[in-house]
Amino acid sequence: MLINNAAIQQNLNFLYLDRPQLIQQELLTNLFAPMALCQGLIPLLAQQQRARIINIGSVLALSPNTDTPVYNASKAGVRNFTRSLRQQLHSTSINVVEVIPPVTRTRLGDTQKRRSGLSPETVAQQIILGLKRNRNPVAIGKARLGICLHRWFPKALDVMIARG
Numbered sequence: 001m002l003i004n005n006a007a008i009q010q011n012l013n014f015l016y017l018d019r020p021q022l023i024q025q026e027l028l029t030n031l032f033a034p035m036a037l038c039q040g041l042i043p044l045l046a047q048q049q050r051a052r053i054i055n056i057g058s059v060l061a062l063s064p065n066t067d068t069p070v071y072n073a074s075k076a077g078v079r080n081f082t083r084s085l086r087q088q089l090h091s092t093s094i095n096v097v098e099v100i101p102p103v104t105r106t107r108l109g110d111t112q113k114r115r116s117g118l119s120p121e122t123v124a125q126q127i128i129l130g131l132k133r134n135r136n137p138v139a140i141g142k143a144r145l146g147i148c149l150h151r152w153f154p155k156a157l158d159v160m161i162a163r164g
């Protein structure tokens, strides 16, 4: 199993942004690395009877917030990449899944914003449950609501994201 979990999230304001390295670092970590790991490991995974690639996405791929534009773009990329990969590997032993966590109390980005989030333990347990049920995407808690809103009431999701 390959789990592409690592990510960074930076508040970047393009009105004042003077270091393109910050953009590069975030895209390399969040988008390029998962692609490169898939590219490198698919030959090995394909030899297994059953294998899985799990890419960790975000609701911000569906409806971006204002503060973290590169993170949002990177997660939109992860989402699209995961869907293509799932199609490409359809006839292999490798199952490709997108996991969309809700706001979770971790060290990611602005930790103040995450104080009201779920605990990492709860989110991990829900992810395992979703994987056992062969869901795709595996969307947890409010992230599941986010996906429904995006499909039927996209403006409502925009409002929800803007409120944090």
Ligand SMILES: NC(=O)c1ccc[n+]([C@@H]2O[C@H](COP(=O)([O-])OP(=O)(O)OC[C@H]3O[C@@H](n4cnc5c(N)ncnc54)[C@H](OP(=O)(O)O)[C@@H]3O)[C@@H](O)[C@H]2O)c1
Pocket: 004, 005, 006, 007, 008, 029, 056, 057, 058, 059, 100, 101, 102, 103, 104, 105, 106, 107, 108, 109, 114, 117
């Ligand atoms: N927390 C949320 O509310 C939330 C919501 C939706 C999606 N997600 C997604 O969930 C995933 C996990 O994030 P998290 O919330 O657990 O954040 P986190 O606590 O900040 O953990 C991120 C992990 O990524 C690793 N990492 C960062 N840059 C790296 C690099 N260049 N090379 C190797 N490892 C690197 C970090 O390693 P070190 O410990 O060594 O720094 C850390 O273990 C991410 O994909 C994130 O986008 C999180």
